[in-house]
Amino acid sequence: MSRFTTALAFAGALALATAPARAHHSALMFEVEKTITVDGVVKEFQYTNPHSWLLVDVTNADGTVTTWGFEAEGPSTLRRAGIRPSDLKAGTKLTITGRPMKDGRPAAIWVEAVRADGKRFDPREGFRVR
Amino acid sequence: MMQRQAIGISGVLIGCVLLGPVSVGAQDASAEKQQMIALGIEHETAAELYEALRARAGGGRRLAWDRLPDWSGVYTRARGGITYDPDQPPGAPPTAKLTPEYQAKLQQRIEGVAQGVEWDPISTCAPPGHPRWLTEPFLKEFVVTPDQTWLINEMVNDIRRIYTDGRGHVPEEDRYPLYNGDSIGFWDGDKLVIHTNQLQAGIYQRMNPDYSDQVETVEIWQMTGDGLLEVDVWVYDPPALREPWYTKQSYARLSNDDKSLRIRYWHCGENQNNTVFETQEGATQFRDFTFTDEDDRQGDSK
Numbered sequence: 001m002s003r004f005t006t007a008l009a010f011a012g013a014l015a016l017a018t019a020p021a022r023a024h025h026s027a028l029m030f031e032v033e034k035t036i037t038v039d040g041v042v043k044e045f046q047y048t049n050p051h052s053w054l055l056v057d058v059t060n061a062d063g064t065v066t067t068w069g070f071e072a073e074g075p076s077t078l079r080r081a082g083i084r085p086s087d088l089k090a091g092t093k094l095t096i097t098g099r100p101m102k103d104g105r106p107a108a109i110w111v112e113a114v115r116a117d118g119k120r121f122d123p124r125e126g127f128r129v130r
Numbered sequence: 131m132m133q134r135q136a137i138g139i140s141g142v143l144i145g146c147v148l149l150g151p152v153s154v155g156a157q158d159a160s161a162e163k164q165q166m167i168a169l170g171i172e173h174e175t176a177a178e179l180y181e182a183l184r185a186r187a188g189g190g191r192r193l194a195w196d197r198l199p200d201w202s203g204v205y206t207r208a209r210g211g212i213t214y215d216p217d218q219p220p221g222a223p224p225t226a227k228l229t230p231e232y233q234a235k236l237q238q239r240i241e242g243v244a245q246g247v248e249w250d251p252i253s254t255c256a257p258p259g260h261p262r263w264l265t266e267p268f269l270k271e272f273v274v275t276p277d278q279t280w281l282i283n284e285m286v287n288d289i290r291r292i293y294t295d296g297r298g299h300v301p302e303e304d305r306y307p308l309y310n311g312d313s314i315g316f317w318d319g320d321k322l323v324i325h326t327n328q329l330q331a332g333i334y335q336r337m338n339p340d341y342s343d344q345v346e347t348v349e350i351w352q353m354t355g356d357g358l359l360e361v362d363v364w365v366y367d368p369p370a371l372r373e374p375w376y377t378k379q380s381y382a383r384l385s386n387d388d389k390s391l392r393i394r395y396w397h398c399g400e401n402q403n404n405t406v407f408e409t410q411e412g413a414t415q416f417r418d419f420t421f422t423d424e425d426d427r428q429g430d431s432k
Contacts, residue, residue: 024255024398025406026248026336026414043421048401050255050285055421067421069403076269076284079391080384102246103415105422127267129208129382 024050030099030109042092043067047085049074052123054088054110056096070098070110072123081126088113088121163217163378166362170374176346176366179374180325183348187323190316193276193294199320199353201272204391207265208358208382214265214334215377224338225375232370236339243337247413250336253406255398257286259309259332261347261365264379269393272359279315279322284393292324299327307331307343322351342369357383 040056054070072078088094093116098108113121173179184190193199210216215225228236242248252258258266266285273280277295282288292315299305299312311329315322324347331343345367354360361379365371384391399405405417 024250024404025253026250028243028246028248028413029415046401046403048404049396050398051401051404053401053403053421069419069421071403074268074396075394076391101416105416105419107416107419107422127206127211129206130385 030101034100035097035111036100036108037097038068039095042088042090044090045085045088047075052078066106069107070096072110073126077126078123081123083121167376170364170376176325176348179348179364183323184316187318190318193317195276198274201274201353203383204386205270205381205383207267208380212265212267212335214338226339227372228339229370229372232339247411249408249412249414253414257288257309259330260311260326262332262334265335270381271393284396286398287396324349341367344369
C-alpha cells in the first residue's frame with residue numbers, strides 16, 4: 001500500500017474521525033455534519049467518567065415528552081470548561097445543540113447549551129491549554 | 131527488518147541530547163529534530179540507545195530528597211490533540227515509517243473510518259497502554275522521588291512507575307506483556323532518561339498506526355521552563371517500523387490558582403450510558419440508554 005494512497009484515504013477520513021473527537025470511544029455513531037437544536041428542561045446531569053450525560057426533557061409538538069441525552073467529556077474536562085454540576089440542575093431551562101446519532105435514537109454529542117439566562121456552556125472549552 | 135543507516139556521529143548526537151535544549155527558532159528546532167531522528171537510527175535497539183545515553187551520563191546521578199526537580203502541579207498534553215506525533219501536519223497521515231504489513235493495517239483502519247467503521251480498544255475501559263499513554267488528553271501529575279518517579283494519567287487511574295534506584299529490567303524468563311511495560315531510568319542532571327520494554331501490542335491512537343508486542347521506547351523528560359515538560363521519545367518496533375519513530379511530546383502545567391483542579395478516582399464503568407459494543411462490522415455502537423425505553427441494541431455484538 002503506497003504512502004500516497006494512505007494520504008488520500010486519510011484526508012477523506014480525517015473529517016469523520018476528528019470533528020467531534022471523543023476520548024474513550026469512536027464518535028462515528030454520531031452525525032458529523034448535522035446538528036440539532038432543542039429547547040427543554042434538564043432532567044438530570046450525570047457528571048461521570050469517561051463521559052458525562054446531560055439528560056433533557058423535550059416536549060414534542062403532540063405534547064408528548066422525549067428525554068434526550070447529550071454526551072460530553074468527563075468531570076475534569078467539564079471543570080476546565082467552567083461547567084459545574086450545579087450550573088445545570090434538574091429543572092433548568094435551556095436550548096441545546098448537538099450532533100445527533102445516525103440511528104435516530106434521541107442522543108447527541110453536546111456542542112453548546114444556552115441557559116435561559118443566556119449563559120453558554122461548551123464542553124470543548126475544557127481542552128484549551130491555559 | 132529495521133533499516134540501519136550508517137551515521138558515525140554518535141558522540142556528537144548524544145552530546146546534543148544531554149546538553150539540553152538549545153534551539154529557539156523553527157529552523158533550529160527542525161535541525162534538532164533531525165539530529166534526534168538520526169540518533170535513533172544510529173542505534174539498533176532501544177536498549178542500545180538507552181545504554182549509550184547512560185554511559186554518556188556517567189551512569190547517571192542519584193537524586194537527593196532535598197534537591198528534587200520541581201515537577202509539581204497538574205498538567206495536560208500541550209500539543210497534538212490525540213494524534214501521536216504533535217508535528218503531524220493537519221490532514222496528513224501519521225509520520226511513522228511503517229513496514230508494508232503495518233502500512234496496510236493503517237490503510238485498513240483509515241478506510242474503515244471513511245465507511246463509519248471504527249473500534250477503539252479502550253472502549254472497554256482497558257487502559258491505553260504505552261506508548262499511547264503519552265497521547266491521552268486528560269490531566270496528568272508527575273511525582274518525583276529519589277528511587278521512583280510516577281507518571282500519572284487521570285484516565286483509568288493509570289500510573290507508570292519509573293524505577294531510578296539502579297535496578298535493571300526483570301530477567302527474560304520473568305517477563306510477560308504489560309500495558310505500561312517495565313520502566314527503568316536514571317537522572318542526568320535534571321533530565322529523566324527512561325527505557326521501557328515488556329509492552330503489549332496496541333495502537334498509538336485512533337487514525338494512527340498499530341504497534342507490536344516487540345515495541346520498546348526510550349524517553350528523555352525535562353522541565354524546560356514556564357511549566358512545560360518536554361519529552362523526546364524514540365519508539366523501536368522492528369515488525370512495525372522501518373526505523374525508530376522519534377517524536378517530541380510536551381505537557382503544560384495548568385493554571386490552578388484556586389487549587390480546585392484535582393485528580394479524582396476515575397471509574398470508567400460508572401455510567402451505563404457510556405457502554406458501547408463492537409458490531410459485527412467492527413463499528414462502535416451504544417447499548418441501551420437509561421433514558422430510552424427501547425432495548426434495541428442487545429445481542430448485536432461480535
